[in-house]
Amino acid sequence: MKKKFDKYWYYRHSVQSPELDLRFIRNCYRKLKQKEPYVFREDFCSTFALSCEWVKMGPLYKSVAVDIDNRPLKYGKEQYLSQLELHQQKRIQVIKSNVLKLNTAKADIISALNFSYFTFKKRLELKKYFLNCLKLLNPNGLLVLDCFGGTQCFERNEEQTDYGKFIYYWDQRHFDPVTHHSLFYIHYKRKGEKKREKAFIYNWRLWMIPELKDLLEEVGFRKVHIYWEGTDKDGEGNGRFTRREKGEECESWVAYIVSEK
Ligand SMILES: C[S@@+](CC[C@H](N)C(=O)[O-])C[C@H]1O[C@@H](n2cnc3c(N)ncnc32)[C@H](O)[C@@H]1O
Structure with a gap:
């Protein structure tokens, strides 16, 4: 199981x-x-x-x-x-x-x-x-x-890291240059299973x-x-x-x- x-x-x-x-x-x-x-x-x-x-x-x-x-x-x-x-x-x-x-x-x-x-x-x-x-x-x-x-934070981007038995995704979905409000998700994918979207959600301001x-x-x-x-x-x-x-x-x-x- x-x-x-x-x-x-x-x-x-x-x-x-x-x-x-x-x-x-x-x-x-x-x-x-x-x-x-x-x-x-x-x-x-x-x-x-x-x-x-x-x-x-x-x-x-x-x-x-x-x-x-x-x-x-x-x-x-x-x-x-x-x-x-x-x-x-x-x-x-x-x-x-x-x-x-x-x-x-x-x-x-x-x-x-x-x-x-x-x-x-x-x-x-x-x-x-x-x-x-x-x-x-x-x-x-x-x-x-x-x-x-870093420059990457000023646009939508997704990074993934393979941990062997699962993949971790850091997904920056949105960045607003006026307010610096940004939306991030963490997703996971276990081997042989579909991606589990939005395990964690962060609605943040990117402070410098x-x-x-x-x-x-x-x-x-x-x-x-x-x-x-x-x-x-x-x-x-x-x-x-x-x-x-x-x-x-x-x-x-x-x-x-x-x-x-
Ligand atoms: C990114 S996670 C924390 C991660 C943890 N500090 C670590 O190092 O892995 C953010 C946490 O902050 C909590 N949180 C958000 N706003 C808060 C507040 N105003 N006071 C206390 N906890 C808050 C959330 O419930 C969540 O568990």
Whole structure:
């Protein structure tokens, strides 16, 4: 019998790399602050894979996972949280809430990854989010965002990646040059089956690094750093991100934006 299609499983195995994200985030904090971060808040957490990885680092590590949608939270509880040891589970707080309405305990690091804050299309809304993050960070805390762009994002395009047993499609269906509102889909195709369209749908505004940097500084972050990805010998991203003042023109890029309180 064919296994039921579990979209979060496919997402986990095509889009996410919690161990790599956490290694970057933790090293960043250590380098900038010369100490160890312990409290991590994962905004837009979906199935909170990062929060589950975070508490595995030791008995002092705590995480707070926030998402507005109960479905991924329920999945995360059943599939990831339940796999942890009891003392690890106790160090994770899962909150169903709009990130704009949070009033959590203070964190050393807040992350909003996989571009989730692109959901805020108005500058005032995004400003409110950044202000709230600033308020709920410990002194010396970091806000870690990622961002993507490149010439390819300014037109309709679809990329596919073959993972052997399934194909992952990143489909940018629409881009509006006036508003930067953009529509994205993730599709999957399991071997020998038809393509499953629109497993995930994102209605976003494509924010650009300079406007994000300006806004983060405007709300009061002391320093905003851009971490740009290095390239391998074929010119492809090599997964190593370093602090840079300037980027490079390319068809498609991903960067981290790290802001210091
Ligand atoms: C792109 S997915 C998150 C992916 C996850 N952060 C990761 O790295 O793979 C976006 C998530 O943001 C959540 N979300 C959207 N708007 C939100 C809001 N205002 N407050 C909290 N969560 C929100 C959605 O429910 C969804 O689970």
